[in-house]
Amino acid sequence: MIPTHNQSTIPEFFLLGFQLLHRSRIILFSTLLLVYIMTLTGNLLIIILVLAIHYLRSPMYFFLSQLSSCDIILATSIIPALLHITLENGIPVSVSQCIAQFNFFSFSSATECLLLTMMSYDRYVAVCKPLHYVTIMNFPICLSLVVLSWIFGFLLTLIFVILLSDLTFCNSKYIDHFFCDILPLVQLSCSDTTVVRTVIFLVGVPETVIETVFIISTYVCIFHAIHRISSTTGRQKAFSTCSSHLAVVCTYYGTLIAIYVFPSGEHSAGINKIVSLMYTVVNPLLNPVIYSLRNQEIKTAIMKFWGKIIRR
Template sequence: MDETNQTIITEFLLLGFGNLHQFKILVFTLFLMIHIMALTANFLVIVLVGVSRSLHSPMYFFLSQLSLCEILFTSNIVPTMLWLILVGGGMVSVTRCISQFYLLGVPTIAQCLLLAVMSFDRHVAICRPLHYTTIMTFTHQLQMVASCWMLGFTLAFFIFIFLSKLYFCGPNIINHFYCDVAPLLRLSCSSTSSVELVTGVVAFPVILSPFMFIVGTYISIIRTILKIPSSTGRHKAFSTCSSHLIIVCMYYGTLSSIYIFPPRDDSVDVNKSLSVLYTLVTPLFNPLIYSLRNQDIRCAIYKYIQPLRLWKLSYNMCAGH
């Protein structure tokens, strides 16, 4: 294609949710509250794992890294979403748009890999309990977490490099509230085959391989649990990995519905609704699921909140005198 007679686009128009009219403030307030709760819940998990000795185990260390992924992910998307709700759509530069996708890709890739690491941890704990402490050493934990983050930065950077080589000369409207790879490819005036190839190559080790690994480990876990003679033992063993299994189903369900089996191009509202679930609601549910279903985390929360309640009670009693 001849680039000399075409105007290069330097900005995109993000439509966001369109004109919400009288519901703009209501939607903005609701999304802001959910965002604040998600950040607070994930920060709380990180702090509790850091200060509570009862949570100094591989499972909770990986959980804190999962919460870090959620914080980075939602902090990258939600502020732009809230801004677009208030202004009814806005302009963003091509560079900022592609950079946002890179910052979106890093925690997404790391989270997929971390979920696989957590399933490996549960597999060793249930299927090879006598070797758990020798396999899941702190050095081994750091190596696995560092590998997840390094692959996240590296693989996302490969896609970022190829996206940066695209140029845009036609329509510049993105009917979404963040910059994703699919609308960028549709708006490009240059060949997108290299980007599609790299994205496809990256998708296998990032999405399909961890998911198949998780399925394989849980098949082995379920077989081991069914061999436990007592029902109490089976329930206790399954309860240690049920929270992780719920999060895996939620995460891969929304991820696959957006990227692997996306809605048709004319189903824009469906795609936006799934993206809201993926970027806003899921980061809140993950720490809540672990907190509500895990006794160790509930005890840690109670341990550090109870002194504050007693201090407040004694302060009120003193103020009454």
């Protein structure tokens, strides 16, 4: 049973993790470890392929390699600690460690959202303006979009980290979650959290909504352009160029909006954990899988790369 709240300033938190799955912790630990290994392998493979295979050095695959970098940071900020929590049935973390984990998690998540938005624009230009694609999506433009995504993701996270660092925590040291997210931390603060909650609402929610609207708008234009293609083969070919990205966007933004835009009440902490598990653990694994299974160029590159390794 969780003790009553301690009203003095606390030096550390205690991440509870999945308390109800205590008896199945070995199975959960093994599954999470396998997922983490596969996530690192899949995303590193994407990065290596884009660097090593010349015909993958296009804007789409350049963005994809950056997306894989984000997935590695996201998974590494969450899963190793989750493995520890699973074995120990909860672990103590200092306030600074907790904020540091949130920093890496938020930075990779914000950057990934921006990269997915940039990728939707890339697919829009490829389908709707194919004759101008090389001119519009040249390497300096792509590099600028990627750098801006990383910088903007860092700045957004920095705002939240600074605000969290100014809070005093004394309501309780127990976090009923498996990682240090901003909403549970704000709930545990005994400081005035009005500014933090206002910034979350005025910055976090509009960012997600604007990105979502932009992506939807680009795909409306894409589907309209595909619909105007006369041949069935032409339609299928055009749609195949953006189907992988669309699948990733749907899974990623679906869970993101479920958690932060329409959060559940405190009685639904278990549901929040499950959705968060999808967002932080499953999605980084799904991204390389989706792009590998639905993209013939990636599959060909894997076979070519594997052939080179065998010949050595």
